[in-house]
Amino acid sequence: MKDKYVELVEKHTPKEDIVKNATVSFLAGGVLGILSELLLRGYMMWFSLPRKEAGVVVILTLIVIASILTAFGVFDQCVSKLKSALIIPITGFAHSMTSAALEYRKEGMVLGIGANIFKLAGTVILYGIVSVYVFGIIRLIVMGG
Numbered sequence: 001m002k003d004k005y006v007e008l009v010e011k012h013t014p015k016e017d018i019v020k021n022a023t024v025s026f027l028a029g030g031v032l033g034i035l036s037e038l039l040l041r042g043y044m045m046w047f048s049l050p051r052k053e054a055g056v057v058v059i060l061t062l063i064v065i066a067s068i069l070t071a072f073g074v075f076d077q078c079v080s081k082l083k084s085a086l087i088i089p090i091t092g093f094a095h096s097m098t099s100a101a102l103e104y105r106k107e108g109m110v111l112g113i114g115a116n117i118f119k120l121a122g123t124v125i126l127y128g129i130v131s132v133y134v135f136g137i138i139r140l141i142v143m144g145g
Contacts, residue, residue, distance in 0.1 A: 021083045028082035066091035070098040096120035
C-alpha cells in the first residue's frame with residue numbers, strides 16, 4: 001500500500017526543469033547583484049560614504065525592500081518566479097521575520113509579535129552562531145591563533 005502511494009505521488013508530482021530553474025536563479029541573482037552594486041556606488045557618490053558604510057546601507061536597503069514586499073504579499077510570488085535567487089541570507093531572513101510578525105500581529109505586540117518574531121528565524125540564528133563558533137575553532141587550530 002505504501003509503495004502504491006509513493007508511486008501515485010511521484011506520478012502526479014510536477015517535474016521541475018532543473019536547467020531552467022538554475023538559469024532563472026543565476027540571472028535573477030545577477031540582476032540582484034547588479035542592483036546592489038549600483039546602490040553601493042550610488043550611496044558612496046550621493047552621500048559621500050566610505051565603501052564599508054555604503055555596504056551597510058545597501059544591506060539595510062535590501063532588508064527594507066524584502067520586508068515591504070513581504071508585507072504586500074509580493075515576496076513569495078517573486079520567489080516562486082525567480083526561484084532561489086531572492087533567498088539570499090539577508091532578504092530571506094528579513095522575509096521570515098516580517099512574515100512571523102505579520103502572522104502574529106493580531107495577538108498583540110508582546111505575546112504576538114514579540115513572542116513569535118524569531119519563530120522562523122530562530123533556526124537561522126542558532127545554526128549561524130554554532131557554525132561561526134565551530135569554524136572559528138577550526139581556523140584557530142589550523143592558523144595557529
